[in-house]
Amino acid sequence: MIRLVDVRVDVPVPAPTGGRWTSKTLLQDVTCELPERRIAFIGANGSGKSTLLRLLNGLMPVTGGRVEVDGLDPATNGKAVRAHVGFVFTDPLSQLLMPTPIEDVELSLRRVVPQREQRRARALELLAERGLDRVAEQSIYDLSGGERQLVALTAVLAVNPGILVADEPTTLLDLGNRLRLRALLDALPQQVVVSTHDLDLAASADRVLVVAGGRIVADGSPQESIVFYEASQR
Numbered sequence: 001m002i003r004l005v006d007v008r009v010d011v012p013v014p015a016p017t018g019g020r021w022t023s024k025t026l027l028q029d030v031t032c033e034l035p036e037r038r039i040a041f042i043g044a045n046g047s048g049k050s051t052l053l054r055l056l057n058g059l060m061p062v063t064g065g066r067v068e069v070d071g072l073d074p075a076t077n078g079k080a081v082r083a084h085v086g087f088v089f090t091d092p093l094s095q096l097l098m099p100t101p102i103e104d105v106e107l108s109l110r111r112v113v114p115q116r117e118q119r120r121a122r123a124l125e126l127l128a129e130r131g132l133d134r135v136a137e138q139s140i141y142d143l144s145g146g147e148r149q150l151v152a153l154t155a156v157l158a159v160n161p162g163i164l165v166a167d168e169p170t171t172l173l174d175l176g177n178r179l180r181l182r183a184l185l186d187a188l189p190q191q192v193v194v195s196t197h198d199l200d201l202a203a204s205a206d207r208v209l210v211v212a213g214g215r216i217v218a219d220g221s222p223q224e225s226i227v228f229y230e231a232s233q234r
């Protein structure tokens with residue numbers, strides 16, 4: 001289970017007057033236990049959603065409080081946490097390291113499929129499951145944003161992580177792919193945590209938390225939290 005206890009995150013930023021550094025609080029008083037299978041964080045731009053997700057695989061250290069992910073502490077056991085938590089970034093280019101989709105999925109599979117030809121066949125199979133086999137050997141840079149987002153997701157899911165964390169996974173997707181992604185996430189056996197501006201995606205979660213100004217300001221069923229969030233934005 002994911003557990004956050006009294007989490008605070010401060011980062012150093014240049015002082016507005018210049019010369020000295022000061023600190024900016026990105027998250028504060030964040031306490032929650034997340035046993036549900038489908039969790040969504042929603043909130044305005046800059047509210048702290050991505051920062052919160054980045055805590056879950058140790059990409060963002062806490063300044064105060066504690067994070068626990070299925071019994072692992074990202075602060076002291078970052079490597080094990082990153083092996084357990086598959087993380088999909090908002091910008092797929094920040095995580096697609098190889099020139100083509102097939103090579104990227106193969107890279108991801110290196111840990112679990114040692115034999116090269118089997119790895120290539122498995123990578124192609126996984127891409128085909130997402131309708132991406134026709135672009136498997138195309139340059140990553142010649143893919144559409146949505147195709148890249150799906151390739152990144154395929155590479156992360158290839159190793160069957162214990163938890164999937166996805167930061168705005170539908171931003172670049174068209175309606176058809178958004179619907180397919182929702183169905184895909186829904187069918188996954190593992191826990192899925194997303195941050196999203198896509199309220200339809202949030203509505204399909206078991207629990208939705210609203211983030212504002214670095215705090216959790218609402219936490220409940222999708223309907224309750226979305227109504228709260230919409231009212232707060234008027």
Ligand SMILES: Nc1ncnc2c1ncn2[C@@H]1O[C@H](COP(=O)(O)OP(=O)(O)OP(=O)(O)O)[C@@H](O)[C@H]1O
Pocket residue numbers: 011012013024026043044045046047048049050051052195
């Ligand atoms: N390393 C950092 N140094 C300084 N400020 C940061 C850093 N990381 C994030 N921030 C700031 O923290 C705030 C929260 O950022 P975060 O990316 O978590 O927001 P978000 O809710 O995911 O926003 P969006 O919906 O726009 O993606 C923003 O004001 C951002 O500029």
